[in-house]
Each structure stands twice: as structure tokens, then as C-alpha cells.
Amino acid sequence: MPALHLFIDTNIFLNFYSFSDDKLEILDELKELTAPGQIVLHLPKQVENELKRNREAKLQVAMSDFKKAQLPTGVPHHMRGSEAARQYDEAVKSAEQAKKLLIANAIALALSDELEVDQKLSRLFEKATRYVEDDELYQKALVRMNKGNPPGKAQSIGDRYIWETLLAQVPNGDLFIVSKDGDYASPLTMDKNTRPLAFLAEEWNERKQGGHLTIFRTINEVVAYYKNTQNQPDAGEHVATRIPEEPENPEVEDDGQRQVPETPAPALQFGVPPQEVIAAVPREEIEAAILQLVESGSFATTHFAVANLNRYRQSLTKQDAERLFQAAIDNSQIGWIVSDEDVNDFYLSLITQWVTEINQELADSIIELLGLSPETPVEEIF
Incomplete structure (x- = not known):
């Protein structure tokens, strides 16, 4: 079967620095499937730049939320005075100290770009098909923004620059997109069955010789979809039932x-x-x-x-x-x-x-x- 062409939006990568819907191990699984004839991951430079620009802010919010989360320290009076209550108090103090050390360790690793997610993303990006900056495509993205055409929010050029890159670089045919921020998806659909924004679907279809867009909200979903297609019987093994026809007598x-x-x-x-x-x-x-x-x-x-x-x-x-x-x-x-x-x-x-x-x-x-x-x-x- 032909390769599956994939684009992953920056918000999906950034969520790995917080509370992602995907487990971290899915990046390893995707890396192993990223190869010619299997999954082709298209990675515009704009995505890498957005990830670098917003990584630390995402980490700061996640660490702040984690730090604010309090363990229940108030023990009801009827539970006090027992050995179990003493052990609980000690466990809470120990957990608070462990949390403090965990945050400090994570900050040190983050400042050195040595978080586990940093390493996994780096290895994945090495196998991706990467696209350098292109001033001509950037100018097209400006025109798209001034016209108010999607993707992206008003007066935002990033998603439009990425889209112009995908239009120019991805081969004719279907494209699978993993995104959660709604810039590529119809606002009328939910996460269980996300349909692409009609404007983008029609544009892709016209520019890519009848190609279709498919939207997923997690990497796990697209990997599972790919594996299911791989497990399908060969098309040649299926002889579809034809509509009843007239007898084939020549006359x-x-x-x-x-x-x-x-x-x-x-x-x-x-x-x-x-x-x-x-x-x-x-x-x-x-x-x-x-x-x-x-x-x-x-x-x-x-x-x-x-x-x-x-x-x-x-x-x-x-x-x-x-x-x-x-x-x-x-x-x-x-x-x-x-x-x-x-x-x-x-x-x-x-x-x-x-x-x-x-x-x-x-x-x-x-x-x-x-x-x-x-x-x-x-x-x-x-």
C-alpha cells in the first residue's frame, strides 16, 4: 500500500511538555514507523521554530500547576493519635520533599534540553522529511492571512505559512493531520470524528489531484489507523460483488x-x-x-x-x-x-x-x- 503522508501540528508536540493525551512511548512507535513507503512525517521549519519558542512557557505552566497541587494534609480528629496517622503524616512530608526535588530536577533537565521528551522528539525529527524556510511561501502566507483564508486565527501567519509549505511540498494524494487546536478541523465536529475544515479540504482536493484530508486529535489514533490498514488483506484478495448485469451472451x-x-x-x-x-x-x-x-x-x-x-x-x-x-x-x-x-x-x-x-x-x-x-x-x- 502507498505511504501515509502525515503532518503533526505544533500543539501536539507541545502537549508532551504538559499533560498530553498521548503517552510518551507513542513517539518511539511513530519513529519506528517513519520510513520511506511507510509513514512520511512532513516537518516544516515553522513547526520546529514554534516548538522552540513555546517550549519553556509550556513547561513553566505545567510545573506551576504541578507545584500548586496539594496533598491532603488535614486528618480528621477521629483518625489522629494512631500509628497509621503518624505514618501518613510522614508520607505526606516525604511526598512534598520528593515533589520539590522532582521539580528542581525537571527544571535542570529542561534547561539542558535533556528531558526524555526532548530526546524522543529529536530522534523522531531526524527521521522526518524536513523543509527549510522559504520566503516565497511566506509571502503567499501573508496574502492568505490578508484575505482571511484559513488555517489559523485572525492576523496569525504561522499556520498559514505551514499550510502553504504543505501545499507546495507534500506529493499529490491524501494527507493526514494530527491537531487539537481547531485550525484545521470543522468547528461542527467533535474529537471522536473530526472532519477537516471544508475550505481546506476543497483546496487540498483541487491542488492535490483529488487528495483528501483526514484529521486526528492524537498521534496514537493515526498510528492505530495505520496499523489497521497494514493488517488489512491485500486488495487483490477481495472480489467485490458486482451489481447484477444482463447475461453476457454476445447476441x-x-x-x-x-x-x-x-x-x-x-x-x-x-x-x-x-x-x-x-x-x-x-x-x-x-x-x-x-x-x-x-x-x-x-x-x-x-x-x-x-x-x-x-x-x-x-x-x-x-x-x-x-x-x-x-x-x-x-x-x-x-x-x-x-x-x-x-x-x-x-x-x-x-x-x-x-x-x-x-x-x-x-x-x-x-x-x-x-x-x-x-x-x-x-x-x-x-
Whole structure:
């Protein structure tokens, strides 16, 4: 399979100096997967500069919060006077001293760039595809900022400079972004199923020959996604069910008259919904199409089944929608890629038509899976 092209926003790296959603070990795991033909980590110089500029401020806030956190020292009167109470008092004093030493040690390591996270990031960056400063791209970022085009907040050029670098340097095709600050993601989606900002998705699609953007909020999520794609059976092992066609006889004789049979429907292309909508089809065809998605055993089959089902979308019933919603919840081969554009669009269409009519518990579950409850954006430091 082709390499996975990855960009990680500065806020994700900075969070390792505080209370990250990712464990520190994920940096080692990502480093091992960063190689030609596997994961290609794109690292603009602007990201490295932002990390250097904001690292110490992030550390200071984290250490201050840790220092302020107090151990419970007040012991109720009925617990006092016992050996256990004495041991507790000693343990609290010991913990306070250990905390003081821990903070001092961390500050010393931080000032020397010798924190464990410093070393892990340095080793990861060595394997990344790095891009130097580019004045021409910076000028493009200025124009983008003055026009008010995303990504980034008003009068902020950093994310726009990074985006122009990615547009110029990343090969045609898909790009996976790990970010938490909302500059690349739609404000209408939650962390469980983050969709890219429509403006950026359309721009990437136009500039990168149909490429798609996918947004993750943690490195662990994208690494798990990559491993799942690696564990998928080869595409050649899957022979997708074709839509029923006319018999393949070259010609048919009827009362001595030569008849040319109708041209059979073309096989579905991977991930491309057929353009026509079948108005009236036998129920068994719809059942077969639903079953193909419900029992999907691979990402490739899921994409094909979704494309197939788009043909019958207008013929689906409430019961069909409930089966398909339940399948997205139960079947990891659907749930893992429910944020992929074709799968997501298909389920959103089912939501708009059936969410008010289906079982409330099921509706709540599918709403959570698709991330359809807007969250309050959290401003990140820097």
C-alpha cells in the first residue's frame, strides 16, 4: 500500500511538555514507523521554530500547576493519635520533599534540553522529511492571512505559512493531520470524528489531484489507523460483488431477429459512488448490498459497499437504516474509517433522513460515533 503522508501540528508536540493525551512511548512507535513507503512525517521549519519558542512557557505552566497541587494534609480528629496517622503524616512530608526535588530536577533537565521528551522528539525529527524556510511561501502566507483564508486565527501567519509549505511540498494524494487546536478541523465536529475544515479540504482536493484530508486529535489514533490498514488483506484478495448485469451472451436470437443485449452496468470503482440512482429495484438486491456492508471484513470492502449502497439510498427503509447504524457501531471495519469522506457522507445522509425516527439509544450512539455534538473550542497556548 502507498505511504501515509502525515503532518503533526505544533500543539501536539507541545502537549508532551504538559499533560498530553498521548503517552510518551507513542513517539518511539511513530519513529519506528517513519520510513520511506511507510509513514512520511512532513516537518516544516515553522513547526520546529514554534516548538522552540513555546517550549519553556509550556513547561513553566505545567510545573506551576504541578507545584500548586496539594496533598491532603488535614486528618480528621477521629483518625489522629494512631500509628497509621503518624505514618501518613510522614508520607505526606516525604511526598512534598520528593515533589520539590522532582521539580528542581525537571527544571535542570529542561534547561539542558535533556528531558526524555526532548530526546524522543529529536530522534523522531531526524527521521522526518524536513523543509527549510522559504520566503516565497511566506509571502503567499501573508496574502492568505490578508484575505482571511484559513488555517489559523485572525492576523496569525504561522499556520498559514505551514499550510502553504504543505501545499507546495507534500506529493499529490491524501494527507493526514494530527491537531487539537481547531485550525484545521470543522468547528461542527467533535474529537471522536473530526472532519477537516471544508475550505481546506476543497483546496487540498483541487491542488492535490483529488487528495483528501483526514484529521486526528492524537498521534496514537493515526498510528492505530495505520496499523489497521497494514493488517488489512491485500486488495487483490477481495472480489467485490458486482451489481447484477444482463447475461453476457454476445447476441440473442428471437424469432430469427438478431438482438444486441443492453450494455451491462460497469463495475463499481473503489470509493466512487455511482452517479445514477436506481429508482425501483428488487428487494433482494438491496438486502445483498446492505449485507455486504454489515458483514464487511476490510476497509476496501467497506468503501466498495458504501459506493454500492449509494445506488439504493432512496429505497432504504427505517429498518435498513437501523441495521446500517448498528453495523457502524459494532463492525470495526466500518467504525475505524467512519471519518473517511465517502463513508462519512453516506452515514450523514442516513442521519438526516432517519435520526428522528429510530430508537433513541441507537440515535445517541450513532450521533456520538459521528461526532455530531458541537464542542466548545479550547484555546491552546501559543
